[in-house]
Structures are given as structure tokens and as C-alpha cells.
Amino acid sequence: MGEAFSYSFKLKEFFGKNSQKFEQKLLKEAVNVKDKIDEILSIGNIDLVTNAHKLVVYIIDRQEKELKLFAKQEGIAWATHSIDLSFKLEWVQAIRRTIWNFIEQYNDLTNEQVTSNFFRLEKEINNQVDTFLNAFFISYSTYKDSLIKAQRKLVENLSVPIIPINTSVCILPVIGSVDTFRTSILEEKILTEIEASHIQALIMDLSGIADMEPQVIDHLTKIIDGASLMGCNTVITGLRAEVVRKMIHTGLSFDPNIKTLGTLQQALKEYLIC
Secondary structure, eight states: OGGGSOOOSSHHHHHHHTHHHHHHHHHHHOTTTGGGHHHHHHHHOOOHHHHHHHHHHHHHTTOHHHHHHHHHHHHHHHHHTTOOHHHHHHHHHHHHHHHHHHHHHHHHHTTSTTGGGHHHHHHHHHHHHHHHHHHHHHHHHHHHHHHHHHHHHHHHHHHSOOEESSSSEEEEEEESOOOHHHHHHHHHHHHHHHHHHTOSEEEEEEEEOSOOOHHHHHHHHHHHHHHHHTTOEEEEEOOOHHHHHHHHHHTOOOOTTSEEESOHHHHHHHHHHO
16 A cells, blocks of 8 residues: 555544545445445444544544444434444444554654554553444443333333223223233232222123133233232123133132123213213
8 A cells, every 4th residue: 555645643643534434444444244234324323434544533532432422322213223334344344454554654664653652542542432332332231221121112102001081990902912921010000000000890892812822811910919908899891701611720819899791882982971
């Protein structure tokens, strides 16, 4: 590369004046990422090449505070758009190799000015790159976890929609498959809502449930018993034949005081008239 580089005694200026050659070398190093640059830009508005130049400046100027903040922002962006982390790791390692390639060229052009301080420079540069990577992955993991928790909470709320029809009566339509995890959500949501909203009657419509395992049925009966202890009467509607058959064969049953009706419409008619 020799004469093709602009001569400069300052490493930062050397990188700046040869930015185009830096990009070319970087793209050769990042074999798998170079074909993904436009895709990543369109998905997350993340400009890998521009960000690479920014990272180099932070590293050379030893701007650790700015570097960590930049890494945090990058981590959030990659987590938000669920971009493959392997591309980020390869990209940063390609930046590391390209930086050292340019330092080697700079050293040759400046009569080995870097050589005398090589070990100090090696420690500083690599520590800065590692600091960026650590801050990035911590930020990515933290934000990704928060997204997962938020999405899970949303799913939980959607899967247990307690709908008020007046000040003391609510409907809980249970739709889809019900496993032990979901019954745990049901338990927490029902008991919490009874306490918070002073629900006196809960219409639990099970017409959307085609089948339930015995342990789920058992847990459901305990939830209803718990609601009763809090002064809330539960009305069961829409029990399907398969669920009833399983209750008969396993010896499970609801408390005799629990009211059951064939359809949700019957319960609504009765409670809306009241």
C-alpha cells in the first residue's frame, strides 16, 4: 500500500485522510458482513461503515466515555431490530484487524515511530475495542431482556382478559390451550383483579377450551376456591363435553356451590338483568 497512503505524523489524521482505503480494507476483512450492509441499514437504519469510522476516532482519541455511550446505543439498536449478533462480532473484529493494518503502514511511513511504544499502544487499542464489545453486549442483553419481559407481559395480559360488565361483575373468556404456566398467570391475574376491583361475580367462559389436562383442571378448581375465599362467586360457562368427560374419569369436580351454565349468553342475560 506504501506510497498510496497520504503521509501524516499524526495517527488520527492518517486514518482520516485515508478513510476510503480504510473502508476498502475493512470490507475485505469482513467477508460475511459486507453483503449485509445495505440490509442492516434498511432494517435498523444502522450505517455500519459510518459507525466504523466513528468507533476508530473514539479508540484513537481514547474517548472511553463516548465509546461506552456509543456501544450502548448500538446494543439497543441491534436488540430492537433483532439483528444477528454474529455480524456485529465479525464486523468489530474486522475493524480491529484493519486498525492494526493501518498502524503498521503508518509505522513504516513514519520511520517506525510506533515501534518504540508498541506494547503501550497495543494495550490501549485492544482494550478500547474490548471495552466497546463488552459495553455493546451488556447493552444488547439488558435491552433484549426488557423487550422479552414487556412482550411476555403483553401476552399474559392478552391471554387473561378480565372484562368488566358492571361495577361488580366481570367476564373472563379463556381461549386456546391452557397449560400449567397459563393457569399460574390466571391465578395471579384473577386474585389480583378481585382484590383491586372488588369483583363480586366472575363469569369464566371455557367454551374456547377444547381440552384440558387433569392437573390444569385441578389448578383451575383451586383458583375458583381461592376466588370464593375472597368473596367472589364464579360462574362457569361453556364447558365442553371432552373436558367434562375428563373430569368425570379423573374424579375432579367443581364445588357444588359453583354455578355452571351452558353458554356465556345465558350468564350475560342473567347478570345484566340483575
